Amino acid sequence: MGLPARSIRQPISFMGSLFRLADAAAIGIGLTIATTVFGRVPEHDIMAGAIAIAGHLLIAEFTGLYRSWRGVSSEREVFCTLFTWALALGFVGCIALTTLGVSYAAWHGKARLVVLTWACSSAAIMVLTHSLLRSFKRAFWTRGMNHRPVAIVGVTELGFQLARNLDAQPELGLKLVGYYDDRPKERSPEPPAGLKRQIGGIEDLIADAKAGFIETIYITFPMRAEDRIRGVLRQLSDTTASVYIVPDFFVFQMLHSRWTDIGGLPAVSVFENPLYGVDGVVKRLFDLVAGSIILTLLAIPMLITAIAVKLTSRGPIFFRQRRYGLDGNEILVWKFRSMRVCEDGHKVTQATKGDSRLTPIGGFLRKSSLDELPQLFNVIGGSMSLVGPRPHATAHNEQYRQMIEGYMLRHKIKPGITGLAQVRGWRGETDTLEKMQKRVECDHEYIREWTLMLDVSILLRTVLVVLKRQNAY
Template structure:
């Protein structure tokens, strides 16, 4: 298996773009470990340090390393796609620096690991990873790795196909109802952030007379004049979201996960809620832990959005197949009518 992976990754397939925070001896050892694990596909972009003002070269363990820039530069490179995995190799005595750095990195979708010497955090889905005797701790990571990733995807495929078979005829009648009661297309698609912050198109039945997908999106409110009478019924019963089972079947969404927000809302709330972007370490869902706990529909206050995010992160931290099935069952009994959905 490793020979096959090494062959594919030596040709640029399935590689990871790695950054190391801290031009330290530990960071140099980690770099050497990656070199000895060619099959793993790690490609070092370079070192970053929160105490440098400009690129510089340092000598570590008898070889030169390039320090590309500070944490601001790293966040820029992460957002531009140059870096997708980050390792922090600062000393245990730098606890306050590490905490400050991890708080900054929460506004990204990169996978972040702490290589301790030995002090740890337990922020989001923390687990130990070994690289030829060097231990790293994941700080911000998806729970869907290895077998769990296969289980989650199989769950989505099987349940989506079953549900689509059951709702095919109701969806036809809904489409007819939309065409008979208002002008415009049957379906509405909108940009959302998917897993790791990648933009995806999310499908819904059209429930409004206008569509918004720009830099500013106004949430639907009670008695919103944009909502058609038939659309109001669809939104109250969540039937407008049935086309998202096609998203789940094709893999851009999951049946259970944090609800996808409009791109404009993401850009607004990531600046106000610490760790907001961490919800993107999993695929967005049709329903989720927040929704069955009352955080569904309009989030017209910061407190409501913070409550939703708390449940989203709790779901990521505690995911299991049984939890998904529980959320699906509770959605059936609780989610098809909600006073907060306009």
């Protein structure tokens, strides 16, 4: 007889329902404002409003709009709200053109103004209501109202981190009572100053839970302590306390972690591309817009560089080299040729200071990074990004993947023209293993901490690095 099917469900919270209702109301109010201002309420407008509400709520489940934004900047939530609403409007437009029989010609001046007013007013109301609801919730819990007493089972480093998180986020409405653990104090680490102390063993925990002194319990034993966890759970099953297990996933090197589920069965990512969903769209749009602008501004300098390469040495203007792209797939990276040779085999020798292989203008091209500009075509084409781990020659990838643990994880996102490692001083020749390790560490940090503002910061800092011409030859 097989084991019973198991799954974990993510409940829709009261606040999540409130946000959904608020967005539906915002769409309706925005449509009312638009039709009132322009004096029209045809049946198509009412139908469009209903479709927009349904579309917005459906699309929001894919964009993650109603997930917990705790610990994430408010700017990202605002963007997600506006992006979801924009997709919903596009959904309404497609339905109107294909199903409702509304022709393109019907979108005359007044109709377009109605839609524009509707879009802007609803967006403004959504952003305002989201901000007000989150501020209200934060203020409610921060003032100590309706706190739930919680306990941590396990005097462990993970338990200490959980206590810090609870203390740093009073808006959660959780008040830590203390730690419970059966291990002697001499076998347990000492809680850091300012955190709660151990107040008893497991029997004390059960008694306090039965008495109603504790409503929520977090178990922070290591995953290898399965028998201890089962024992505690068996005893807690005789109480009405809410019990959570906090897995110590962070004993692993987490490249990028996020929860997912397969038919309700949860899974947490250890090595993952962070640029899925809205974030991936944001970065791609940024690459296309910023890349196109930069390419336009640098078109004349690139033309002059191409002519100079052709006139000063024999050979092609461009040098294309095989390198690893997203997920280790091979791509061809474009560069202005700066050397008399075009190495792209099983052995590629890195450029060194005073390299004899440089063309008459090759040294200048490399120091000024002008040789990298053709990679803007890679960015526009989608095989590279403006910012990301710098792509290495295929031969170097095969060499270093055997020497540096986690080296290939840098390929979980698209390579970039510049990156965090380059602005941290790890640009240029990697003549020692330590230099390459530092570069890989920066690449991993970039993947873990990516934000659009980080990309902007790296691009601005890259300008200063290029002007200083450090470690470039």
